[in-house]
Amino acid sequence: MTEFDALLLLSFGGPEKPDDVRPFLENVTRGRGVPPERLDEVVEHYLHFGGVSPINRLNRDVIAAVEAEFAGAGIDLPIYFGNRNWHPMVEDTVARMRDDGVRSALVFPTSAWGGYSGCRQYHEDVLRARAAVGDGAPTLRKLRQYYDHPLLVAAFADAIAAARAQLPPSQRDAARLVFTAHSVPVSADASAGPPADGGRLYSRQVAEAARLCAQAAGVADHDLVWQSRSGPPQVPWLEPDICDHLGALAAGGTEAVIVCPVGFVSDHLEVIWDLDTEARDKAAELGLGYVRAGTPGTDPRFAQLVTALVGEQLSGAAPDRLGSEPLYGAGLNGALCATACCEPVRRPGRQA
Numbered sequence: 001m002t003e004f005d006a007l008l009l010l011s012f013g014g015p016e017k018p019d020d021v022r023p024f025l026e027n028v029t030r031g032r033g034v035p036p037e038r039l040d041e042v043v044e045h046y047l048h049f050g051g052v053s054p055i056n057r058l059n060r061d062v063i064a065a066v067e068a069e070f071a072g073a074g075i076d077l078p079i080y081f082g083n084r085n086w087h088p089m090v091e092d093t094v095a096r097m098r099d100d101g102v103r104s105a106l107v108f109p110t111s112a113w114g115g116y117s118g119c120r121q122y123h124e125d126v127l128r129a130r131a132a133v134g135d136g137a138p139t140l141r142k143l144r145q146y147y148d149h150p151l152l153v154a155a156f157a158d159a160i161a162a163a164r165a166q167l168p169p170s171q172r173d174a175a176r177l178v179f180t181a182h183s184v185p186v187s188a189d190a191s192a193g194p195p196a197d198g199g200r201l202y203s204r205q206v207a208e209a210a211r212l213c214a215q216a217a218g219v220a221d222h223d224l225v226w227q228s229r230s231g232p233p234q235v236p237w238l239e240p241d242i243c244d245h246l247g248a249l250a251a252g253g254t255e256a257v258i259v260c261p262v263g264f265v266s267d268h269l270e271v272i273w274d275l276d277t278e279a280r281d282k283a284a285e286l287g288l289g290y291v292r293a294g295t296p297g298t299d300p301r302f303a304q305l306v307t308a309l310v311g312e313q314l315s316g317a318a319p320d321r322l323g324s325e326p327l328y329g330a331g332l333n334g335a336l337c338a339t340a341c342c343e344p345v346r347r348p349g350r351q352a
């Protein structure tokens, strides 16, 4: 019925027990120039949750929801799960797909964005996995970026409204809406996207998604800030940092914030630690009311979004989208979206 015989959900991966934490972090940061002090801190964040990131469980839940959507939509594709940094590793999953007789699969990445970390690195994962499997590896076609898909925007908009309703009535109307996404080095953002599009594709897409979600939630003003920076302190990353921004808002008389993690699809560690622990504590210290909007991964519309992207690919329909920033991300067998797209930048301390 179609040229594809499976879907691979490709994600970041996270530890599932305390002994996994160090080797997981070594996989994430190999050759990335992250200082050892930062790694020691991040180990503590994971150990705070018993060494278990929720990310793998959340991805398994997404897969179950997509399986149900596929059944309803008459899409007959088994769904596989593979990660960049932790088990199930994508190399092992693609080997299993080959053993199961899969010859051609679609790949859904759990990042909605362009940029090196959000897009190109997923192409590299596909390339690495196929190379590791060698003869008989299935062809793998990655699906496009989906940061402005109507179903994603609708899920975030409802999450913002639900978060607002958790504030005391006296703070609800005036609460400031603050969007947050993962910071990246300024140099990585500058080289995000095909050079001909002028760079900064990651931060431009994040800014557009924030505008679309605010508009869909009926909110006139909002801020966009960044979180979870790592890397050596002398290297500039996207700013302002969320905690600094909460300080500035409190100093300016803001009484409460609604924080929306627009840059993430699930409540993984950067959400439950950096937002639900660090930023929440900072807000309490400042006397600022604080609520955090949910992420879309557990919303039924997320499984519908995956199904819609697969449907687009099968039918050749134009992308269903609300925004107008350049949109890339689709590609066969790890091929780049365009020449020199999201070129990785050399950083001090980076090995290879």
Ligand SMILES: CC1=C(CCC(=O)O)c2cc3nc(cc4[nH]c(cc5[nH]c(cc1n2)c(C)c5CCC(=O)O)c(CCC(=O)O)c4C)C(CCC(=O)O)=C3C
Pocket: 012, 013, 014, 015, 025, 028, 029, 032, 034, 038, 039, 042, 053, 054, 055, 110, 111, 112, 113, 115, 117, 118, 182, 183, 184, 185, 228, 229, 230, 231, 263, 268, 269, 270
């Ligand atoms: C843009 C972006 C996304 C969103 C797109 C996407 O979703 O892919 C994202 C997601 C995630 N990042 C995650 C975890 C980590 N990211 C790190 C480090 C880094 N992230 C970066 C960027 C991004 N990261 C960058 C530029 C670095 C510096 C090192 C490097 O240049 O690569 C480190 C190292 C330690 C530290 O320094 O924090 C960890 C542990 C987890 C899993 C959490 C869990 O386990 O639940 C997820 C979903």
Ligand SMILES: [Fe+2]
Pocket: 182
């Ligand atoms: Fe990250």
